[in-house]
Amino acid sequence: MNFPLFPHQASSIATKVDTLFIALVLLSLVLLAIIFGPMFYFLFKYRRGNKADRRPLNFATWKIEVTWTLVPLFLVLGIYSWAATVYFDLERPPANALEINVIGKQWMWKLQHAEGNREINELHVPLGKVVKLTMASQDVIHSFFIPAFRIKQDVVPGRYVTEWFRPTRLGTYHLFCAEYCGTSHSGMTGSIIVMRPDEYQQWLANGRPQENLAQTGERLFRELGCSGCHMGSGQVRAPRLEGVFGKPVPLQGGQWAFADEKYIRDSILLPQSQIAAGYEPVMPTYQGHISEEELLQLIAYVKSLANKQPLEETK
Numbered sequence: 091m092n093f094p095l096f097p098h099q100a101s102s103i104a105t106k107v108d109t110l111f112i113a114l115v116l117l118s119l120v121l122l123a124i125i126f127g128p129m130f131y132f133l134f135k136y137r138r139g140n141k142a143d144r145r146p147l148n149f150a151t152w153k154i155e156v157t158w159t160l161v162p163l164f165l166v167l168g169i170y171s172w173a174a175t176v177y178f179d180l181e182r183p184p185a186n187a188l189e190i191n192v193i194g195k196q197w198m199w200k201l202q203h204a205e206g207n208r209e210i211n212e213l214h215v216p217l218g219k220v221v222k223l224t225m226a227s228q229d230v231i232h233s234f235f236i237p238a239f240r241i242k243q244d245v246v247p248g249r250y251v252t253e254w255f256r257p258t259r260l261g262t263y264h265l266f267c268a269e270y271c272g273t274s275h276s277g278m279t280g281s282i283i284v285m286r287p288d289e290y291q292q293w294l295a296n297g298r299p300q301e302n303l304a305q306t307g308e309r310l311f312r313e314l315g316c317s318g319c320h321m322g323s324g325q326v327r328a329p330r331l332e333g334v335f336g337k338p339v340p341l342q343g344g345q346w347a348f349a350d351e352k353y354i355r356d357s358i359l360l361p362q363s364q365i366a367a368g369y370e371p372v373m374p375t376y377q378g379h380i381s382e383e384e385l386l387q388l389i390a391y392v393k394s395l396a397n398k399q400p401l402e403e404t405k
């Protein structure tokens with residue numbers, strides 16, 4: 091149910107978040123009554139001049155002490171497990187999500203769909219479909235906040251954060267930046283437009299660029315010269331990228347890394363920090379030469395190679 095004064099509940103998680111919130115407020119009110127009720131009663135009963143019986147009571151205080159230790163303990167454990175369930179639900183996107191990249195920068199939200207469509211301060215999504223956001227910041231900390239979806243996630247420079255939602259209500263909803271990020275922080279707002287799935291497909295088709303995200307990544311891969319070592323038969327031997335994404339990678343020194351978005355990102359920006367076993371540390375850093383947007387495009391390309399077999403390496 092939608093509680094009075096609350097924004098619309100427009101995502102699958104909204105009711106769970108609201109119920110938890112209301113339960114916490116009610117519990118706090120009950121505790122408030124339990125503490126302040128007796129306090130005012132005793133203040134009144136033992137006021138100066140009143141002929142109340144002031145002799146100490148004669149009973150075992152350990153019983154009350156055990157009670158007021160155990161009852162809050164189980165209350166807090168209960169709240170913890172409830173909140174943790176909602177939290178894990180929020181943190182783990184279901185499979186087969188629609189993937190959308192989000193870049194926060196002073197002072198706008200740049201978004202890109204897997205089909206290549208770009209948007210600024212506006213995001214079109216289909217009703218009832220799971221949408222997974224991979225988010226990065228180009229400068230300072232921002233926070234991606236959609237009140238109607240009950241999601242708010244800090245977007246931190248130097249790393250990827252993810253967030254997901256499933257819209258359950260058609261309409262246009264507010265998008266805010268919820269972390270003070272400089273002069274025009276208050277203007278860093280936008281809209282989330284929830285459309286019927288067929289309308290969304292229509293919208294995608296109308297604005298579809300020539301390249302999808304992975305294709306843009308592939309073009310960059312050649313333009314930046316990555317392909318010379320990672321794909322070609324040049325003099326430098328570099329790891330092939332087919333079938334890498336989503337798998338463990340052996341590193342020099344016997345350690346292992348897992349090839350996720352963060353690993354690919356670090357391999358481009360900080361290549362010397364994680365040399366794959368059996369390779370020379372010759373790759374230069376691309377820090378300062380590549381934008382957050384381009385990084386995500388390259389990652390989309392590497393992802394698209396995840397199910398491909400590597401060709402025979404040239405020695």
Ligand code: CUA
Nearest residue numbers: 232267269271
């Ligand atoms: Cu971005 Cu505040």
